[in-house]
Amino acid sequence: MVDLTERVSALAAIYETGTFGATVDGGPSVAFSERRPLSIVHVAGKPDDKAFSDGVKTACGCDLPTTPGDIATSGDLSLVWLAPERWLAVCPNRGSGVLEAAFRDACGDSGAIIDVSHGRTVIRLSGANARTVLMKGAPLDFHKKVFTPGRAAQSAISQCGTLITCPAEDTFDVYVFRAFGQHMWEWLTDAAGEFGYSVETPAT
Amino acid sequence: MLIKCPWCGDRALQEFSYQGDATVQRPAEPAEPTDAKWDDEWYQFVYLRDDPKGWHDELWQHNLGCRKHFKARRNTVTHEIADTGPMNEELKGGDK
Numbered sequence: 349m350v351d352l353t354e355r356v357s358a359l360a361a362i363y364e365t366g367t368f369g370a371t372v373d374g375g376p377s378v379a380f381s382e383r384r385p386l387s388i389v390h391v392a393g394k395p396d397d398k399a400f401s402d403g404v405k406t407a408c409g410c411d412l413p414t415t416p417g418d419i420a421t422s423g424d425l426s427l428v429w430l431a432p433e434r435w436l437a438v439c440p441n442r443g444s445g446v447l448e449a450a451f452r453d454a455c456g457d458s459g460a461i462i463d464v465s466h467g468r469t470v471i472r473l474s475g476a477n478a479r480t481v482l483m484k485g486a487p488l489d490f491h492k493k494v495f496t497p498g499r500a501a502q503s504a505i506s507q508c509g510t511l512i513t514c515p516a517e518d519t520f521d522v523y524v525f526r527a528f529g530q531h532m533w534e535w536l537t538d539a540a541g542e543f544g545y546s547v548e549t550p551a552t
Numbered sequence: 553m554l555i556k557c558p559w560c561g562d563r564a565l566q567e568f569s570y571q572g573d574a575t576v577q578r579p580a581e582p583a584e585p586t587d588a589k590w591d592d593e594w595y596q597f598v599y600l601r602d603d604p605k606g607w608h609d610e611l612w613q614h615n616l617g618c619r620k621h622f623k624a625r626r627n628t629v630t631h632e633i634a635d636t637g638p639m640n641e642e643l644k645g646g647d648k
Contacts, residue, residue: 416559416618417560431620432618432620487564487567488563488564502616503564503616503617504566509616
């Protein structure tokens with residue numbers, strides 16, 4: 349019998365590790381991998397409500413980032429600013445419902461907490477040309493001095509709403525709704541073809 | 553074309569959607585619900601819109617970004633945007 353509680357990647361049918369695209373001197377300059385399994389929780393609340401901001405700090409260990417596009421981190425957890433009063437908490441899988449429960453227990457009724465771990469596909473691009481690949485798709489300012497590590501922005505790639513984060517130098521995570529996962533993977537790998545790209549095994 | 557989201561800053565037009573006229577006012581509750589004048593006010597509120605040439609206050613949404621609604625003062629002739637701001641703030645600029 350199929351185990352319906354087992355998490356299956358949206359990319360499972362097309363994910364193949366190896367080296368693809370153009371053959372370039374020095375080897376591929378973009379590396380792809382799917383980030384999984386992750387715990388992802390959508391957090392909404394009023395940042396000036398002390399019960400909420402203190403609750404978030406208790407649950408994840410960092411203060412709410414209130415500057416648009418900022419990311420706060422605490423250990424392996426990132427708290428990404430999505431919009432005024434909305435954030436996304438992301439960390440390696442802590443087990444079914446565990447991160448959501450931590451936020452609910454700490455925030456009580458002061459915030460709206462939703463577990464969206466199963467609803468997102470997260471694609472990581474890294475390497476010298478990762479930035480160039482994203483520039484082909486999203487109408488954002490990707491200048492090295494603007495889109496720096498610790499910054500995030502929501503935009504669209506190939507008309508799909510995406511969240512793009514920059515966790516480290518020349519490393520980007522692209523979050524899309526699970527149903528758009530395969531399309532986004534195919535779009536991004538196609539865009540990286542001219543640089544040559546590698547696909548690594550999924551990791552958190 | 554760039555539009556300045558009050559939160560995210562300058563972003564491309566394709567991230568935004570137009571959400572209508574920001575100047576329409578919901579009719580006040582009348583003393584008598586059967587008042588014919590109220591029907592007329594509601595008809596105007598729901599269906600009738602001005603089509604101004606020049607500066608116009610509009611509602612926009614940054615729907616592929618932070619998803620917030622905001623107000624923008626746009627010139628319908630030149631497409632210049634003089635000011636954008638949150639719903640609860642007055643816009644400045646233009647010749648209004």
